[in-house]
């Protein structure tokens with residue numbers, strides 16, 4: 001089971017992945033977490049490029065589209081372990097939302113694993129900017145407004161749940177557990 005967390009920067013993906021992992025493990029499931037960009041050589045290069053002042057310009061975005069697709073191929077074996085619940089912080093859906101040029105990005109990611117479930121943590125852009133470190137050029141209001149709109153459109157093509165990420169951490173966590181429970185054979189009504 002490959003469950004992907006998506007959302008703009010600061011939406012709470014890593015916080016919620018940790019909470020869901022604890023919950024699933026307490027219910028006897030084997031869980032593995034992955035993060036994109038990864039800690040591979042390609043992932044390290046991506047993180048450097050994300051900090052360039054011109055990172056949101058068209059050619060740098062296309063460069064990132066290529067690198068993200070390569071980085072994700074390096075974790076394909078891990079994502080394909082059907083005995084585990086894989087919780088992923090981002091996927092090729094991030095490339096569709098951030099890098100745009102949808103047809104080209106789809107071709108580049110032809111061999112990327114398709115998620116069984118996408119949880120879109122939908123956060124107000126202003127909250128995202130105030131939560132983020134400000135280190136990356138990506139974390140600006142205009143850019144993220146566009147990314148959020150892209151997500152709401154793209155997500156329709158996938159089995160998904162939209163989670164209101166503006167709520168407190170515990171409420172978001174309980175909404176996520178309720179959304180995931182039926183997919184992993186747990187009782188939705190047993191979650192507070």
Ligand SMILES: Nc1ncnc2c1ncn2[C@@H]1O[C@H](COP(=O)(O)OP(=O)(O)O)[C@@H](O)[C@H]1O
Nearest residue numbers: 009010011012013014015016131167168169172
């Ligand atoms: N529901 C929430 N309400 C308020 N702050 C939150 C919430 N979820 C996460 N945060 C805080 O926002 C910041 C970004 O959260 P994080 O989980 O790293 O987001 P992401 O992985 O999506 O970038 C962290 O400081 C985290 O503690």
Ligand SMILES: Cc1cn([C@H]2C[C@H](O)[C@@H](COP(=O)(O)OP(=O)(O)O)O2)c(=O)[nH]c1=O
Nearest residue numbers: 008009010036037068090091094095098138
């Ligand atoms: C996976 C992926 C991430 N990104 C961007 C989104 C983030 O701004 C950045 C990842 O940086 P990161 O600091 O990990 O952000 P977050 O905590 O919000 O996930 O890379 C893309 O533009 N395309 C992609 O395909």
